[in-house]
Amino acid sequence: MSLELHELFESNRRWAERIESREPGFFTRLLAQQSPQYMWIGCADSRVPANELVDLAPGEMFVHRNVANVVVHSDLNCLSVMQFAIDVLAVKHIIVVGHSGCGGVRAALADRRIGIADNWIRHVQDVRNRHIDFLVGVDAERRVDALCELNVIEQALNVCQTTVVQDAWLRGQELAVHGWCYGLADGLLRDLAMTVSDPLQAAAIYERALAGVRARYAGATA
Numbered sequence: 001m002s003l004e005l006h007e008l009f010e011s012n013r014r015w016a017e018r019i020e021s022r023e024p025g026f027f028t029r030l031l032a033q034q035s036p037q038y039m040w041i042g043c044a045d046s047r048v049p050a051n052e053l054v055d056l057a058p059g060e061m062f063v064h065r066n067v068a069n070v071v072v073h074s075d076l077n078c079l080s081v082m083q084f085a086i087d088v089l090a091v092k093h094i095i096v097v098g099h100s101g102c103g104g105v106r107a108a109l110a111d112r113r114i115g116i117a118d119n120w121i122r123h124v125q126d127v128r129n130r131h132i133d134f135l136v137g138v139d140a141e142r143r144v145d146a147l148c149e150l151n152v153i154e155q156a157l158n159v160c161q162t163t164v165v166q167d168a169w170l171r172g173q174e175l176a177v178h179g180w181c182y183g184l185a186d187g188l189l190r191d192l193a194m195t196v197s198d199p200l201q202a203a204a205i206y207e208r209a210l211a212g213v214r215a216r217y218a219g220a221t222a
């Protein structure tokens with residue numbers, strides 16, 4: 001084992017050379033300013049790297065990640081990232097991205113204790129409890145993925161309800177909130193039809209997105 005992690009510095013050097021040879025002056029241009037169109041709120045899981053899976057270069061996506069892509073109204077970390085993204089960078093899209101087989105969601109579903117994160121995952125359990133009548137009817141194999149999708153929709157609604165997003169809409173700033181789910185098995189993103197760009201339509205879109213999950217997982221009842 002190399003304590004200095006030489007292998008990472010070497011691969012970093014190769015990566016920077018590759019980008020610079022493909023696009024001379026790339027890093028110098030980024031130095032001047034970043035102007036990403038997108039903000040990503042995703043899970044910390046190492047299998048879901050934000051930029052890579054949508055094939056975006058540095059400078060194109062503003063990213064916040066935590067366990068199970070949760071958006072809590074009093075989380076100053078997430079709110080600060082969102083506020084900077086909206087007010088300073090003027091991103092046009094905030095995308096909440098969950099993923100199939102999420103460990104945090106699985107733990108929430110099973111009431112499994114894993115440590116400090118139990119307190120964080122409690123928010124996903126709140127989502128589980130809100131939809132428990134539907135979830136008990138879903139085949140056990142698919143229940144984690146159903147809750148992953150419900151969690152994305154609920155967290156996207158939380159994004160819509162933050163003062164930061166509400167204020168942006170109030171002053172007429174162009175901003176859309178999205179809810180997506182990434183499939184670990186095929187590397188593909190799925191749109192959960194939770195796209196909100198107008199506060200007046202949030203409730204109706206939320207209800208339709210929930211109905212979409214119920215329809216997708218219907219027929220899988222035990």
Ligand SMILES: [Zn+2]
Pocket residue numbers: 043044045067068069099101102103104105
């Ligand atoms: Zn996860």
